[in-house]
Amino acid sequence: MSKVLIVSDSHGSTEMLEGIERQHGEDVDLMIHCGDSELSEKDPAIVNFRSVKGNCDFYGNYPDEEIHVLNGRKILVTHGHLYSVKSTLVNLYYKAKEMQADIVCFGHSHILGAEMVDDVIFINPGSVRLPRGRDEKTYTILELENDQASLRIFDYGNGELSDLRQEFSLHKKG
Template sequence: MRILVISDSHGRNDDIEGVLKQVGDIDMMIHCGDVERGDSYIREIADCPVVMVAGNNDYYLDLPSEEEVRIGDYKVLVTHGHGYYVNSGVDYLREHALEYGYDVVMYGHTHVPYIEIGDDVTILNPGSISYPRQPGRKPTFLIMEIDEEGQAHYAHGYYKEQFDELML
């Protein structure tokens, strides 16, 4: 199973369309918020199940603030992250995930790609495909793959560049 995780597109649906073309076939798409417009259009062009949550800029969209999903054997929390103070780190998010038994947490808001694989919980941020903030400011997304043994693997990709299938 192959899942595309994106965040913080801020209405730049042309970037979402470009990433979808770049990564090829996917089984699911997750958007970690700050969609800003075109949620129906995004669902249409994804051509697969889509999980989408509201970010702090999604005033006019009827999206949940968080979503719990099952991906293979993994219990996953999708959130934008601003309610967990992620600009100051992922401590609150990690505590929440551990308290509620999540295996994986996906968040956005910071526009900075992040992967923390822990013994009890994995915390992921795809970065932003439209307005990156990390050094070098390359637009990023994340691919989560579930292998034949049911194990998850994660890798960031760079939008508009060749995606290297190196998985962690």
């Protein structure tokens, strides 16, 4: 099993990123930041995260998007502002198809959400600093095992929101 921690839109909070890493860093295979950290890539709070550039990231030299492969699954990471994610997932869906991604992680809207469109899982971990749509300051851990994906949602400082856990079946590889 592979585990991926996914966080976004921490907007300058080194304390939150350090706290999340302290709590989960030893238990996950990859830590992803979906942009708007507002930190330099050399900041100790973000050096262990694989981060992309958000619309508020003026200090770091981050890529606009990255691809990670875990358990044979391709994960596309982007902030979302270049794909108009506040109004539609269609642009990001086409990018996912172009990149042959199984999973897309993005932020920008600060709204927690996860859904499967055709055979692609879209995950927005919400914002640990400035959540919209709910009070919890959320981030997620994605667990990948065989053809199953489990998404666990956490509220910063308050633990797992187990009633929000989601399970997805991934298409068979090969």
